Amino acid sequence: MKATALHLPTFKEAPADAEVISHKLMTRAGMIRKLAGGIYTYMPLGLRVIRRIEAIIREEMDAAGAIELLMPVVQPAELWMESGRWEEYGPELMRVKDRHEREFVIQPTSEEVITDLARQDLRSYRQLPKNFYHIQTKFRDERRPRFGIMRGREFTMKDAYSFDRNPEAALASYQKMFDTYIRIFDRLGLDYRAVAADTGSIGGSASHEFQVIADTGEDALIYSTGSDYAANIELAEAVPLLATRMAPTQPLTKTATPGQARCEDVAAYLKLPLDRTLKSIVLSTEKPGADGQTEVTVWLLLLRGDHEMNEVKVGKVPGLKGFRFATEAEILEHFGSKPGYLGPVGMKKPVRIVADRTVANMSDFVCGANEADYHYTGVNWGRDLPEPAAEGEIADVMVADIRNVQAGDPSPDGKGTLAIQRGIEVGHVFFLGTKYSEAMNATFVDEDGQSKPLQMGCYGIGVTRLLGAAIEQNHDEKGIIWPAAIAPFEVVVCPMGLERSESVREAVDSLAAQLEAAGIRHVVDDRNERPGVMFADWELIGVPLRITVGDRGLKEGLLELTVRRGLETRKLPPAEVLAEVQKLLPTL
C-alpha cells in the first residue's frame, strides 16, 4: 500500500469538545471524523483498525462454534413490547415511525430478534446448544454523548446469544464464551482484566465484564493481590473491617461542632480519627398507598466516615429497590435537622436504618445529634441505639454490605488485600436464564417430551469502543501506539528523497516486496514530505514499526528500524531488516 493511495488528514490541534486523549488522538490522526454528537465517520485508517478487530473476533467466535448471521438495524416495536423492553428501556432507545405510522426501534442490542428466531427454529433439544452472533451497527441515544467513540450514539458491537437446554448447559456455554473472550482480548494485544460484575436489572446468576486497563477508565476494578479474585466496584464484596465490636468505654455526650457538617471536618475539629465518625445518608422509597396516594418510607444509611456508599449494593437491600435520595422536607420531617448533623440517635420520627457491616461493629463512635452544629460522641449500639439485627434479617435496624471496597481492604476470599485499577468496559458476558425466552414464549421440547423455555446467555464486545480503549492504554505525547495485532499497518517505510535517489527507490521497492511476500501489513510513505512531517504523522498515527531508508544510511549499508513504543532506533543491514521485523512484531 502506498500512502498517496490513502487519505491521511492529520491535524496539529484536537477538536475543542475532545475531553479524553483517545478522542483527541483519533481525530488528529484522521481516524474518525465527527458528523453529529456521538456520531462519527470512520476514516480509512480507523476503519482498518475496526476490520482487524472484527477479523480477530470472527476467527475466535467461529472457532468456538458460534454461528454468524446478520440481524437488522431497524426492528419492529412489537417484539420489544413482547419482551417488555419497549417500556423498560429509557430514552436511550431510539424509536422511529415508518410512513405507515408503525413503530420501530434502531437496535441497541438484538435479544428480541434472536429470541424470535430461536422460537421459530430451535424446537428440539437435539438442536441445542446453539450460539448465534452478529457484528452490526447499534444505536443508543445517549443524553450526553462524550469521550469520542467510547460513548458514542452510533457504534459497532459484536453481540452473541446462546441457547441451551438447562442452566448447567447454559453455564457451560457461558464459560465457553468467557474463555473465547480471553483468547480474543489476548490476541488484540491489550492489557485487560475480566471482573465479576453485577447482573443488574437483567437478572440471571453470572456476569463478567472485560475491562481494558487505563488510568482514564470510567470503571473501578477491584482485584486481590493474593488470589485471582476480581470484580467491578459495583459488585466487589466489602467485608467488615472490624472483626468484633469492642465494649463501650465512653459516655454518650452531645458536643458542639459549630459549622462542621462533613465527617472529615468533625473528625479534625474533635481531633479524632476519621474512622471513628459515622456518615448518615437519608434515602426514600415510594410505593402506592391504600388510598391511591404514594406512601413514602424514609431510610437512614450509616457508613463509616471514610467509606463511600455503593448505590448498586444499596438497591439490592430488601425494600430499597428503586430508592431515591430524600428531599430536604422529608429529612426535616424525620430528623428535625438539616443535613450535616443527622444521626440515628434522637430522631423526630422513626425511620428504617441500614448499617454497613463495618458500622455494625463500631463502638464509641461520633454521629450527628439531629441539631445544627451538634454531634454526639461515645455513641454505642445496644446502649444508645437498638442492637442491629443479624445480617440478612429484615428489621428496623438492618446490617448489609452497602459500601464500596477500598484499596487495602481484605479480599472477600480471605486471600490477600484488594487493589483498585481503572478500566474501560469493552466486553460483557451475561447468563440471562429465561428472562427473554419466558417473556416471548421461546420453548423447545426436551428429551423427556416436556416443553421448556430456552436458557439463554448474551455476550457483547464493543468493537468501535475498543479503538478508543486501546488508545487510552497505548499512547505517548507524540500520539497513538497501536498493538501490532490491530494497527492499521504493522510497518511504515519512510524513504528520504524518494524522487531524487535511485538507490533509495530500489531499496524501498525491495523492502516492500519482502514485506508483501511475508504477509506483513505495510505502507510506503511516497508523499515526498519532509522527514519531520513523515515521522510526526506516523508517530501520531501509531504504526508500531518504522523503517527509514536514506542515501546516507545506504552508503553505510544500513537502514533504520524504529520501534514506535519508546522511539528507539537501531541500524541494520537491509538483508537483516525483515527477520528483525518478524521477530519484533509478536512482541509489540
Add this chain to the structure above:
Amino acid sequence: MKATALHLPTFKEAPADAEVISHKLMTRAGMIRKLAGGIYTYMPLGLRVIRRIEAIIREEMDAAGAIELLMPVVQPAELWMESGRWEEYGPELMRVKDRHEREFVIQPTSEEVITDLARQDLRSYRQLPKNFYHIQTKFRDERRPRFGIMRGREFTMKDAYSFDRNPEAALASYQKMFDTYIRIFDRLGLDYRAVAADTGSIGGSASHEFQVIADTGEDALIYSTGSDYAANIELAEAVPLLATRMAPTQPLTKTATPGQARCEDVAAYLKLPLDRTLKSIVLSTEKPGADGQTEVTVWLLLLRGDHEMNEVKVGKVPGLKGFRFATEAEILEHFGSKPGYLGPVGMKKPVRIVADRTVANMSDFVCGANEADYHYTGVNWGRDLPEPAAEGEIADVMVADIRNVQAGDPSPDGKGTLAIQRGIEVGHVFFLGTKYSEAMNATFVDEDGQSKPLQMGCYGIGVTRLLGAAIEQNHDEKGIIWPAAIAPFEVVVCPMGLERSESVREAVDSLAAQLEAAGIRHVVDDRNERPGVMFADWELIGVPLRITVGDRGLKEGLLELTVRRGLETRKLPPAEVLAEVQKLLPTL
C-alpha cells in the same frame, strides 16, 4: 466446515407473501428470514453469500484506487437541508428525532456526508482525484416493500463517490468506475448488461445501469443486434418508423365506431391495420397563475396505435416537466367528449399537441372525432390539422420522441435492430457534476488559484439485491444454482452412512483435507440425514458441486461428482476428484 456447525433451516413451503422465485427460494433455503415488511435477517448461509460479494467488490474497488471508509447510518437533517434533499426526497426517506427533538435521517445514500467530508478535506487540486466508498446498511421506507430483499427497506449497498478538478477528469473517474463494475460483475459470475440510463432528477450528463438479465426483471433493457448500443427503456431513443410522409390519398371522413374506444378495437372494426390508428393521451401541467390561482395547461399527446408512451421522455419535453394525467373534467372541457374518442381534429378548446416522431410522418390515419362512438378516417397533417413544427422547436404542435422503443425498431445508431431483455438493476454509475458541491459549497483551489466546485460522480451496487438477482437468473425447479464465485460453499460432501462405515469416514476426511488444502470452500454434511434429505437440501441451497461418498462406490473405487446446474453425475476415482473440482469450478 461441518453442516452440524451451521444452522440449516430449510422449508418445503414458501412464505405466502413471496411473489418472486428468489424470495421463495431464499426463504426456503434458510438464507433470509423476514422480520417485518421489507426487513430481513440474513441467516448464516445468506450472510456467506453477502460476504463473498462484498469481498469481490472490495478487491476491485481497492484495485481501482478507491478508498474505503465508513459513514454513519444515522445522519443529521441539517446536511440534507443544505443539499435540498430533505425537501426533495419523498416519504421513502426515513426521518427520526432524537431525545432532544433534533432531526436525523436513516441514510438511503451518503452524498451529503461525503460532500461535507470533501469540503473539509479536499482543498487543493493536488489532492484530486479522490474516490471514497463504503459498504453500509441503507434504509428506504418503500410504501410497498416486495420481492423479498430485492425491494426491501433495509438493505446493504456499496456506494462510492468521486471528486475531480473538472468535468473531463470526472468523466475519466466515471469511466474507471464503469470499467471496475465490469470487472466486478464478471467476477460475480452473472449474466448482465451495462445500459445507458436516464440521469433523471439528479441531472449530470452520464449514467449507466448494470442490469442482471432475468425474465422476471422489472426493467426493460434495449440493445442492438448489430452494435454495442444498449440503454434502458426509459432512455433508449425511438427513431421515426416512417422515413417520410406520404401525400394524402383519402378524404377526411367521420365514421361511426360504436363502442370501439381502444385503438385495437377501432382497427378491427374498420378492418384497418393498427398502425394506421392514432392513440390520444391527455395530460395536464400546472403553474402558479397571476392571481395566486393555479394555471392549468392541457396537452394532447399523439402516439401510433401500437406504441406506448414513455413517461420519462414525456417529462423531458419542454413544458411537460411534472405533468399529470388530465382529469375527466379537463378532458370534457377541452374535447367535448369522453376518453376513447379523442383526437386532434375539432377540439372544443385549443390544447398543446405533441406528436411522436412516427406520428408526424403518418398520413391517412384514424383518430377519435371528439364525439362518443365516432372516429375520423383519412386524417392528414397540413390539410385537416396544422403542420407540426420541426423537432426541437417550441410550438403549438410539436414533435418529439415520446414513445418506448419496441423490439424490431431500428437501432438509433443505424446499426441493426433493437431487441429487448428483462433485467434487475444491481448497479448504477452516475456523473453528478456539481449538484452537491455547489449546494454545499464544496470547493477546492485549482492550479490557477481559483476556487472551483468539486466535480462529483456516484457509484452504487446493491449488495443484498444481488443475492436476489443472482437467484432470479440461476435456479431450477429444485432450487438455487449459485455461481461458484459467490456460492456459500463451492463443494458439499455428502457421505452415505457416515456413522457406520469406517471407509466412508476415512474417504470423507481425506477429501475434506484435500479441499481445505486447496482453499476450496466446502462443507461436509455430517447430519446423518437420509441421502434424499441431504440431496434435496443442498440442491435447494444451490451449492455448485456435490461429492457423494458411499460404501458401494468406494468398493468400486469411485466417488460421485454432481454438478448442480443440470444435476449431471460422473463417477471418479477418489484420487481424481480434486483435479476435476478445480477444473470445473471456474466454469460454474
